[in-house]
Amino acid sequence: MWKVSQVERSKVKKIIKITVAALLFAALFSVCVMAAAWYLKASGLYIQISISPEGIQLQTIINPESGSQTGGAELTEIPSDAETGVLDLHAAGSSVPDGPDPHPDSAAGETAPAPLSSGDHYRTTYEVFVYSFADAAEGALAGDGIGDLQGLLEKLDYINDGDPETGEDLGCNGLWLMPIFPSPTYHKYDTADYCAIDPVYGSMEDFEKLLAACHERGMTVILDLALNHTSTEHPWFQKALAYMRTLQPFEDIDLAAEPCYSYYNFQNTARDGWKRLNLSDSRDPNREWYYEARFWEGMPDLNLDNEALREEIRNIVSFWLKKGVDGFRLDAVSWYYTEDQKKNMEFLSWLNGTVKEINPDAYIVGEAWTAQDSYAEYYASGIDSLFDFAFSGPDGVIAQVAKGSRGAGYYAAMLAAEEEKYGSKNKSYVNAPFYTNHDMARSAGYYAYDDGTRVKFAEGLNLMMPGCAYLYYGEELGMKGSGRDENKRAPMYWTSEADGKDAPHLTDGPPGMEDFAMKFPAASDQTGDEDSILSYIRQAVRIRSAFPAIRKGRTVVDETLSDDTLAVFAREAEGEETVFIFINSAEETRRVPLDKLKELKAGLRAGEEEIRFSEGILELPPFGIAVMQ
Ligand SMILES: [Ca+2]
Ligand SMILES: [Ca+2]
Numbered sequence: 001m002w003k004v005s006q007v008e009r010s011k012v013k014k015i016i017k018i019t020v021a022a023l024l025f026a027a028l029f030s031v032c033v034m035a036a037a038w039y040l041k042a043s044g045l046y047i048q049i050s051i052s053p054e055g056i057q058l059q060t061i062i063n064p065e066s067g068s069q070t071g072g073a074e075l076t077e078i079p080s081d082a083e084t085g086v087l088d089l090h091a092a093g094s095s096v097p098d099g100p101d102p103h104p105d106s107a108a109g110e111t112a113p114a115p116l117s118s119g120d121h122y123r124t125t126y127e128v129f130v131y132s133f134a135d136a137a138e139g140a141l142a143g144d145g146i147g148d149l150q151g152l153l154e155k156l157d158y159i160n161d162g163d164p165e166t167g168e169d170l171g172c173n174g175l176w177l178m179p180i181f182p183s184p185t186y187h188k189y190d191t192a193d194y195c196a197i198d199p200v201y202g203s204m205e206d207f208e209k210l211l212a213a214c215h216e217r218g219m220t221v222i223l224d225l226a227l228n229h230t231s232t233e234h235p236w237f238q239k240a241l242a243y244m245r246t247l248q249p250f251e252d253i254d255l256a257a258e259p260c261y262s263y264y265n266f267q268n269t270a271r272d273g274w275k276r277l278n279l280s281d282s283r284d285p286n287r288e289w290y291y292e293a294r295f296w297e298g299m300p301d302l303n304l305d306n307e308a309l310r311e312e313i314r315n316i317v318s319f320w321l322k323k324g325v326d327g328f329r330l331d332a333v334s335w336y337y338t339e340d341q342k343k344n345m346e347f348l349s350w351l352n353g354t355v356k357e358i359n360p361d362a363y364i365v366g367e368a369w370t371a372q373d374s375y376a377e378y379y380a381s382g383i384d385s386l387f388d389f390a391f392s393g394p395d396g397v398i399a400q401v402a403k404g405s406r407g408a409g410y411y412a413a414m415l416a417a418e419e420e421k422y423g424s425k426n427k428s429y430v431n432a433p434f435y436t437n438h439d440m441a442r443s444a445g446y447y448a449y450d451d452g453t454r455v456k457f458a459e460g461l462n463l464m465m466p467g468c469a470y471l472y473y474g475e476e477l478g479m480k481g482s483g484r485d486e487n488k489r490a491p492m493y494w495t496s497e498a499d500g501k502d503a504p505h506l507t508d509g510p511p512g513m514e515d516f517a518m519k520f521p522a523a524s525d526q527t528g529d530e531d532s533i534l535s536y537i538r539q540a541v542r543i544r545s546a547f548p549a550i551r552k553g554r555t556v557v558d559e560t561l562s563d564d565t566l567a568v569f570a571r572e573a574e575g576e577e578t579v580f581i582f583i584n585s586a587e588e589t590r591r592v593p594l595d596k597l598k599e600l601k602a603g604l605r606a607g608e609e610e611i612r613f614s615e616g617i618l619e620l621p622p623f624g625i626a627v628m629q
Contacts, residue, residue, distance in 0.1 A: 113164060113548075115218030119361035121384055122467065123174040124173060124468075125174030125175065125176050125220075126172040126175055126471050126473060127176045127178065127437060127472045127473060128177055129147075130148065130178065131187075131201075131507070131510060132491045132492060133151065133507070135147055135148065135504065136151040149180070149201050149210050151507075153210045156214070158170065160172055160214075160217045160219050162218070170471075170476060170538055171542050172471060173218055174221075175220070175222070176329050179223075179226060179331075181198060182199070183198060185231075185298070189226050190233075190296075191231055193235075194316040195320075208323070211324055220363070222326055222327040223320060224331060225317075225329065225330055226331035228295075228299075228331065228333075229293070229299035229300055230299070232299075236260040236264075236312075237260070237264060239261075240261045242258075243260070244266070244277075244289060245282050247283060247287075248284060249286050262306045265301060269290065275291055275297040294335055301338075313351070317355050321358045322358070327362045327363030327365070327384075328355070328362075328363075329366075333367060334369065334375075346381075351364070351383075352364055352382045352383045353382070365384065366385070366386050372390040377425065384428075385429070385431065385467065386422075388432055391414070391461075392434050393436065394445075398461045398462055399443070401461060401585050402461065402585075404585065406585075408565055408583040408584065408585035409562050411583065411585075412568075412583070413557065416554075419555055430468055432467055433465035433466075433470070434471075435462040436475055439488065441481065442479055444478045444520065445481075453622075454623070459471070460604045460623075461583070463541060463543075464544070464581055464625060466551055466554070466571065468551075469544065471541075474490070476533065479520075480516060480519050487516065491506055491507040491508065492505075492506075492507070494524060496518075496521070496522045496525065501524075502522075502523070536604065536606065547571075547576075547579050549571040549573045549576040549577060549579045552576060553570070553572045553573035553576065553578070556569055561592060565586035567582070582627075584620040584623065584624050590619075591619055591620075592620065594628070595616055597628045598629070600626060602626075603627070604624065604626075605624055606622075606624065609622070611624050611626050
């Protein structure tokens with residue numbers, strides 16, 4: 001029998017009383033919080049708590065519905081501007097102007113730009129992996145499934161048809177060719193001869209034809225130059241090995257006997273990052289030899305301290321510059337001297353001086369895949385550009401904003417902050433923004449369930465950055481490719497039809513590439529569809545070309561209008577008309593009252609809704625970008 005004592009009964013009553021009181025209190029508290037939130041929202045104010053490495057910040061945000069002019073606290077320190085003062089496009093409390101708007105529903109208005117001078121480095125450059133881009137339709141190299149220079153020439157109109165009035169090309173005015181020199185690998189980052197063309201890609205004559213065709217179209221051509229290492233098949237390395245095989249037991253190295261020995265780093269003890277040499281036919285079987293090879297045994301690191309090697313490098317850059325090449329993309333500059341940034345910068349300064357002495361208009365962009373503060377330092381070497389890794393890849397600023405884990409305000413604040421950072425190292429630096437490259441997973445895989453809106457928006461963010469912006473081939477289609485490197489370098493998706501007119505240009509892709517299906521349609525199917533990713537990117541490149549201030553200007557954030565998901569900033573460049581860029585990263589339309597800007601010059605619509613400017617109100621749909629003046 002279960003018995004309850006008096007004492008226990010009173011205990012139970014007490015517990016019930018306390019529970020009821022606690023529930024009543026919790027309900028009352030919730031009602032108070034909801035009422036407070038409703039009040040703040042109604043008065044146009046949100047409060048957001050953000051936790052960042054700088055600490056916890058309380059941030060007030062404009063209510064997107066009410067459009068109230070409450071200012072937002074800045075996300076990161078934005079450089080102040082003594083000359084122009086704080087940008088303020090719409091003072092709080094000012095009224096909407098009267099009268100009809102001259103461009104009530106306009107998203108066009110940009111005009112065809114004049115070609116740039118060869119010394120103008122503020123471009124839009126297309127990165128091409130020749131192997132996978134286009135197989136020739138005619139000639140000796142046609143039909144082998146490997147892209148070549150002739151195939152690239154046949155498809156050059158796709159990149160730039162030389163007529164700024166047409167809208168059927170991408171409109172890029174720069175071309176970065178991934179390595180085209182003879183090499184035993186498909187990717188060709190291990191060079192066997194720096195002054196020749198890999199026969200799989202074509203002849204020197206093919207290259208000269210391509211270069212001339214690019215220049216006719218106002219495009220510059222930069223070559224990928226890997227100077228951290230060569231191929232083991234390079235004659236320099238082979239000569240060094242041949243010499244070492246002649247060494248008698250315990251014979252000292254005679255540096256004068258074979259200069260190429262000093263082009264590399266050899267030693268007799270094993271170390272991390274060094275590979276053992278196979279010298280089975282050596283006359284000195286008592287000695288083991290190791291050579292520095294940081295990336296892979298087929299890529300021996302060069303000893304860039306060697307004066308004779310520097311003379312060879314001078315001759316190599318001179319050879320290409322005299323041919324008319326416009327500059328170089330330098331591979332792996334942070335690896336030149338292992339963990340020695342000072343020496344890397346010394347070599348870059350020397351190389352920059354050497355190149356500019358031959359052609360002052362030549363352009364150099366370096367790949368230093370490091371933390372932002374580290375690659376920012378490299379600007380002090382004097383080279384024009386460094387790839388802006390902080391904004392790139394699946395975790396960079398661009399993808400974070402396109403995913404929604406950060407807002408457009410963060411993008412603008414990061415831009416202003418990095419411009420200050422790079423400019424403090426070299427006043428004439430040219431930023432090199434890019435979104436993805438041949439070493440990164442393609443962006444179509446970054447956003448689950450995306451219908452293309454986020455892929456477009458992200459590339460729009462890339463192409464609205466100042467400097468020389470880079471576009472990796474196939475990203476304008478939303479091509480897929482991730483995992484192993486070969487997948488990131490898949491055949492350009494010209495057409496899905498095996499017998500279509502673009503079919504002869506289809507390549508087979510690198511050996512070892514996995515079989516996978518594309519997510520978005522081929523180039524032939526996206527052409528003519530005004531809502532396609534390709535059409536969006538063609539438009540973005542055109543806007544970039546039409547407004548020099550977008551490319552050359554510095555970013556000045558309007559802190560009154562900007563908030564977490566709305567970026568409003570000016571681009572100001574000397575001698576160019578200032579433009580104002582509006583970016584909405586929110587999932588709802590923003591209505592921005594403006595009384596100082598009169599014209600919607602261009603718009604990038606990632607979704608279905610149009611961008612409108614009417615009666616002093618800019619209507620910016622989700623993931624929309626507007627350019628105003
Ligand atoms: Ca071919
Ligand atoms: Ca090295």
